[in-house]
Amino acid sequence: MTTTPTIAPRDKAEILAQALPYIRKFHGKTMVIKYGGNAMTDPALQADFAEDVVLLKLVGINPVVVHGGGPQIEAALGRLGKKGEFIQGMRVTDEETMEVVEWVLAGEVQQDIVGLIHQAGGKAVGLTGRDGGLIRAKKLKMVDNKDPSIEYDVGQVGDIVSIDPSVVRALQDDAFIPVISPIGFGEENESYNINADVVASKLATVLQAEKLVLLTNTPGVLDKAGNLLTDLTAREIDGLFADGTISGGMLPKISGALDAAKAGVNAVHIIDGRVPHSMLLEILTEQAYGTMIRSH
Numbered sequence: 565m566t567t568t569p570t571i572a573p574r575d576k577a578e579i580l581a582q583a584l585p586y587i588r589k590f591h592g593k594t595m596v597i598k599y600g601g602n603a604m605t606d607p608a609l610q611a612d613f614a615e616d617v618v619l620l621k622l623v624g625i626n627p628v629v630v631h632g633g634g635p636q637i638e639a640a641l642g643r644l645g646k647k648g649e650f651i652q653g654m655r656v657t658d659e660e661t662m663e664v665v666e667w668v669l670a671g672e673v674q675q676d677i678v679g680l681i682h683q684a685g686g687k688a689v690g691l692t693g694r695d696g697g698l699i700r701a702k703k704l705k706m707v708d709n710k711d712p713s714i715e716y717d718v719g720q721v722g723d724i725v726s727i728d729p730s731v732v733r734a735l736q737d738d739a740f741i742p743v744i745s746p747i748g749f750g751e752e753n754e755s756y757n758i759n760a761d762v763v764a765s766k767l768a769t770v771l772q773a774e775k776l777v778l779l780t781n782t783p784g785v786l787d788k789a790g791n792l793l794t795d796l797t798a799r800e801i802d803g804l805f806a807d808g809t810i811s812g813g814m815l816p817k818i819s820g821a822l823d824a825a826k827a828g829v830n831a832v833h834i835i836d837g838r839v840p841h842s843m844l845l846e847i848l849t850e851q852a853y854g855t856m857i858r859s860h
């Protein structure tokens with residue numbers, strides 16, 4: 565349970581006034597928000613998240629939500645007596661796991677977020693990569709990060725072939741907030757499980773988003789001693805990969821973030837989704853949060 569500190573009216577006015585330049589700067593711009601499964605475990609925080617998304621939309625910014633759901637998939641697999649296995653941050657996805665992934669992501673998590681946005685006064689539309697031909701994918705050929713001669717078979721994990729953003733653009737133009745599940749489809753109409761960070765990063769690039777904000781369950785990227793790294797360049801990221809500072813779910817997150825930064829997304833941030841309203845603080849105040857990823 566989170567408690568909201570009481571803010572004096574004068575301070576509230578100050579905060580609102582401070583937001584004005586950012587509202588003006590970002591008016592009409594697209595922001596891709598990745599809402600990680602680990603950041604959505606507290607109902608009060610989920611409601612805060614939905615309010616923030618609605619507020620952005622109301623002040624003329626175009627938020628596009630891509631959601632995760634790793635822990636939620638894990639819980640559902642557990643109820644079936646299965647345990648998830650990950651290789652380099654990707655879930656090994658057999659046929660049964662793929663079914664679970666589809667119903668948890670598209671049936672539960674996505675619809676929960678859509679409902680919360682409606683409760684907060686916004687209009688959200690849930691999509692998977694199938695809708696409007698949004699995300700075409702093929703089977704991912706995974707090789708070892710350190711030794712590319714080693715190959716892994718991760719089953720029905722998708723590698724994005726192309727993104728057709730027309731359905732997202734049409735919804736945005738109509739004042740809807742798209743909420744996207746990271747599921748792609750292949751040439752034979754087969755489904756693919758795609759890491760949500762990878763989808764968010766690629767979508768931000770294709771939409772030429774102003775910002776990509778990845779909400780997770782750490783203060784940002786941490787060094788080996790647990791200190792927050794506030795700013796990371798491509799070269800520094802290579803170093804963190806090489807010395808093993810980055811592992812698990814942080815691997816696809818940083819790779820995707822870096823790809824988006826290199827492809828021209830102006831600002832890419834990894835921030836702590838467990839802090840109430842962290843997304844709003846990041847976008848609409850001068851305060852820097854979490855880790856900013858730079859292309860050079």
Ligand SMILES: Nc1ncnc2c1ncn2[C@@H]1O[C@H](COP(=O)(O)OP(=O)(O)O)[C@@H](O)[C@H]1O
Pocket residue numbers: 599600601602603632633634761779780781782784785786787809810811812813814815817
């Ligand atoms: N250097 C690092 N700094 C921060 N987190 C890291 C680092 N290396 C690995 N991680 C792990 O990455 C996790 C975030 O990724 P993930 O579990 O996929 O979250 P999400 O559901 O938000 O995508 C962190 O909780 C942490 O366990």
Ligand SMILES: CC(=O)N[C@@H](CCC(=O)OP(=O)(O)O)C(=O)O
Pocket residue numbers: 599600601602631632633634635637653654655665721722746757758759760761813
């Ligand atoms: C291939 C792969 O790993 N897919 C992820 C999709 C969900 C996801 O990415 O959720 P988070 O953002 O909460 O980690 C999975 O099955 O867990």
